[in-house]
Amino acid sequence: MVSRVIPVDPFDLVIFGGTGDLARRKILPGLFRRFCTGQMPSEARVIGAARSEMSSHEYQQMAAEAIREFGGGRECEDGTLDAFLERIRYVAIDARGTGGWEDLQKLMAGTGRIEAYYFSVAPSLFGDLAERLQSYGMADDDARIVVEKPFGRDLATARELNNTLAKYFDEHQIYRIDHYLGKETVQNLMAVRFGNMLFEPLWNSQFVDHIQITVAETVGVGGRGEYYDKSGAMRDMVQNHLMQLLCLIAMEPPARFDPDAVRDEKLKVIRALEPVEPHHIVRGQYEAEPGDAENQPDYRTAVGNPRSSTESFLAMKCHIANWRWAGTPFYLRTGKRMSRRSSEISIVFKDTPHSIFGDEAGRHRNVLSIRLQPDEGITLGVTIKEPGPGGMRLIDVPLDMTFADALSHDDVETVDAYERLIMDVIRGNQTLFMRGDEVEAAWAWTDPIIEGWQARGEVPKPYDSHSDGPDAAEQMMKRDHRAWRKV
Structure with a gap:
């Protein structure tokens, strides 16, 4: 290679x-x-x-x-x-x-x-x-x-910003950069979906049980406290990073790998997102690290606001109202001071229609996991027979393509997201950059969710530092007889 x-x-x-x-x-x-x-x-x-x-x-x-x-x-x-x-x-x-x-x-x-x-x-x-x-x-x-980013803090300010830039530059001259879209694995989402006959026929509600998108950080707000307390996890992460990942996972195949063709399909996904019910939203704030509250204080101390109701954790259950994804939930989760730094997209496929191996074989599902960080790669869980005598016992094993291992050749170089995106700017390629109407559509979906929890006077639930978030997020999944994948 x-x-x-x-x-x-x-x-x-x-x-x-x-x-x-x-x-x-x-x-x-x-x-x-x-x-x-x-x-x-x-x-x-x-x-x-x-x-x-x-x-x-x-x-x-x-x-x-x-x-x-x-x-x-x-x-x-x-x-x-x-x-x-x-x-x-x-x-x-x-x-x-x-x-x-x-x-x-x-x-x-x-x-x-x-x-x-x-x-x-x-x-x-x-x-x-x-x-x-x-x-x-x-x-x-x-x-x-x-x-x-941030490209505004709500729909009104995003429109104002777009209108301001449009006075001096045409849309084809404006590159709204989101470094997540420059990651090697994020771009591989499209290659995996649209370059392999193996996956695309199964990429729909008939075969997919649900999809999880997790972006977890072990760090707290750090020196960004003043900014973060005005934004929170929804504005800082969900409205842009997680939204873009959701679009790439859910969009229809574009007619060609062309900037506007790709962004047209992403826009359709955002406009098809249904409003989120209040009981499908969990917000949280991290607590101080036990025994080290001075160096790793709780969220409110870190941002200098003892009455803050801003979330450092957010989990949501979303639905896309179109033929491909009707009935398939998308679970989004992001948080600070989590147990492990990890960004992962998991496509969880449905059970086989009938198990010929009986109840004793247990429940086994294929899961396609796409890791964005830290160890970029793709893993497909496959069910096989457990080696050895004693009957047909089934186990799940990973078909693992960790990029650092699979592509660790002297002549293959890992490129940082900013490197790739800046070179795309010079080439005039806007495929991995957000268009103005895409940004506004994302805010049009996000604003009512934020306004809803503000009107209800909801306070984020506390969660332990370096945990997997509030217990309520686990309960939300249990109600659906599902569970978060371990980050």
Whole structure:
């Protein structure tokens, strides 16, 4: 197997918020790794833009430190890091004023390269940046902007944000980035479904009993307390990350692997989601770590709000009202300070119509598990005879394709989600980016759920740190004679 690296055309990438945490941890190290592989052409430039006053040389030094710290220990051959740093420039910019914009305009003028602008800043600055890019002549028809979530905090603000960006850029120029969609396994969802005759005929309510989507984190809110307490698990995770995973699992086959064809099918799934009944929702807040409340406090202490009713855990039972999935429940679960860090999608198939082995053989189901993290891979549970004499005893064994093992060749490289998505921006491929109407449809489904529990005055249920969440989430599954898969 040979890993093919296809170079992109020369480009200029401007990172607004270029001194921020995302730029240091993900964007700059990711670009450097693409440079090492030869995918990023030597003519390309990376331009940091932020309020801090510093020279290009000082910014290059900052970038070098970030690459050494977050680049995965890779510095390529001697001289490659220096060659990458030579492609880096810096401009001090006032996002809401005029300072630095003429300098950036001169730097970008007449290069003939692809121009991409990464808005690694608060959403409140998106409109200011877009307006100035246009007024200084940098928002031409070929320019592209990348915007990070949150894409609003409800339907009204999402529409306002979309309308603001639409004043200066067309939809085909706007790349709403969700790093979950850049994960290798997430993209493999489509390959597994639509590239294998084995699965697609079974991918419907006739054969699938239910589907579970779990994104669990062992960490608490950390330094994001102020932001998180205004968002909660629904806004921070379900409305975007889990919603996108659900869409990829549930959507109809697109006519072709084309950005709008794929996103059209995802949009249909969101619009087919039924309202969620209150008894199909469980919200929770984590408690302090026993014996270590000082270092690992409870949620309310961590966010500095002793009366907070924001959820750090959310479990839901959802239904999709269409022919393919009528009657098949989708269980979504996400939480902080859980027992194990894990992101997994499990397709649980129905029992065989009739067991020829009798009751003593027990109940056995095929489960297709798609692990997004930490050990990316796909496992299919298959029922076989237990080895040895003594009759027909059945056991379940996994057919396991852990990517780190199956694809651990010197010529196959694991690519970080941000690396892949940034290169897609340069290529002009929007397949893995959310469209404006998709974002608004997600909020249109989410808002009534949030408004409902606020109107009912519900308080999240407490759960132990490093557990599987509130007992009520287990009870919700037991009522359906099902159980959460262990994360």
